[in-house]
Amino acid sequence: MEKISVAVRFRPSAAGDPPADRHWRVQDESISLVAPGSGVSFAFDHVFDPSYNNAMVYDLLIKSIIQAAVDGFNGTAFAYGQTSSGKTFTMSGSEEEPGIIPLAVDDVFRTTKMTTDREFLIRVSYMEIYNEEINDLLTLGNQKLPIHESLERGFFVAGLREEIVNSAEQVFELLKHGEANRHFGETNMNARSSRSHTIFRMVIESSKRNPMNLGDVSNTDAIRVSVLNLVDLAGSERIAKTGAGGVRLKEGKHINKSLMILGNVINKLSESGRQRGHIPYRDSKLTRILQPALGGNSKTSIICTVAPEEVHIEETRGTLQFASRAKRITNCAQVNEVGSDILTDAALLKRQKLEIEELRRKLQGSHSEILEQVILKQRNDMHKSELERERLAMELEEERKARETLELRIKEQQKKIENLSSLSISSYNTSISTQQKVNSTIMFDELSVSRSDVFRTPNFKAMADDFVVKRPSSFRTVDSNPILENFDNTADEDLWMQLNKGCITDLDTLQMTPNMKHQSFPSLEMSLEPSVDEEISSERHHSLESDCGFNREQLEALREKCTIMERACSLLREEKASLVETLSLSKQDNEHLRAQKEELLKEFNTEKQKMKELKEEIRQFSLAFHQREGLLTSIYTKSKAMMENLNASKVSIPEVCDS
């Protein structure tokens, strides 16, 4: 837990106005009103009089936050104060005196370069809240962006452009672009008054550098992600003083309202735990975005800018009150570490960065040949994947057909089992009723005849031969006819129906056993008939049951087979899905590479053209050089000749003299 650090900065007095110490007494880090009996005194972490420049303010108040942000802590610095008190001057500065934002950007890159044991990925975004709407300052037309909330990210601005940056210069370019899109306007108090709150954000991701494994994105080390917000608020203003009307008036109302909500949040947060109650973060977009900075997971510094002039005493007093309340707020900053497997976005960005670096390296190597090879390899891989997919699709189709056949067979087996069960019950009933009602036994001439021939019930007619139960051979010879004499040899179908309880026997296949010659032992017949019949029935039942068991086993085996096939099928389906995914990824990669290749080819052609031009220059130069050389040689030869002539004449003169 640590308190928000708060500083107050006096801007220089306007030309002709008395200096700040005329109205405000600054002693160490406290400020009090000079006016006697005012009793107003405020203490802060720092009070900067106009002798402090931006660099000093940065060093004393902000630098530690930037260092912490590089180490993985969230950080926020914002300037608060009435209009024209120097917020923009403090945050952005000027060409001659850079403000907190450019100083911080420089510092971030300097510090990350010095932190050699980690590798960094930095993204920046720049937005403004204008009339309570969020605009993306890095993308024209990207306006009225919504704020969403998620468990992992808290409040976030959806659709905001985030640019990956590698150098401070790159960020300055983006900032310049953003500044051009920002809303400024002229008021009576400031010729260039900010009409919106701006939030410049740097997201700093870092992971341990592994020199052995630089290109490995599957590195599972924790990734640190910190968010650094540098905020330049619009200034509170009194309409009477700013003389705002029309658009400026509307802007002023929005500015004042959102600053008032910020004040409410600060007030609530400055109260002790129990009295605090609900914190109205949701009441404005500004407080929603700044929520982590106010009482949350962030190291926060507030710089309150004040105007020293007497005419602004009330506003200054208000700002100092705001500042002293803010001083009471405690935050709970901690290093934000996440496993790289969880932080998919970050891992993705890291991979993209590595890919870009890899491409760059290749570009520095032998340009397009390597790229051609990469693209060729990608194409081959894609082709292979496609073939594999087709093969799998065919296999899947075969499996599906096999499965259908199996299911059909299982259904048939089930039907057979049902039929067998019903047959077993019906035959059992038949035997009982026959015994009770007719007291006679029907004997078949050919007991070895197949069951399908004998029991032609409506259910049984469709049964296949392999499920026909054979009658036991022990019943082959029966030499008595248990049917009553009056039954005669007539095959009456109605009577058979009665005897078989609806189980119609094909009468054509039946032959009556001839009547017994002796019919004078009814008591003996009575005692024998039921036992034979019973035996037949029980044997039949037994046999049916064993068949049924066999069928069940077969069915179980088929079911097992079917489950295995289903499992294989689902595995194949999964494999197919993953292949399709791989395919789409490699398609994307291919697209990406193609675009890179085109870009590289363009660069290559430009380089080629440049080389051509250089060659031409060299040729021209060497031509001129040769001409010059020829000229010089001829001059040299001529002068040499002249020198020789002169020497010769020198020699001849004394000779002449001598003579």
Ligand SMILES: Nc1ncnc2c1ncn2[C@@H]1O[C@H](COP(=O)(O)OP(=O)(O)OP(=O)(O)O)[C@@H](O)[C@H]1O
């Ligand atoms: N510390 C300072 N040193 C020199 N000049 C300053 C300083 N602070 C502010 N100024 C000047 O005062 C003027 C108003 O400052 P600035 O625009 O930064 O105010 P502001 O608080 O951002 O106003 P607004 O809320 O209207 O945007 C500018 O001309 C700026 O250069």
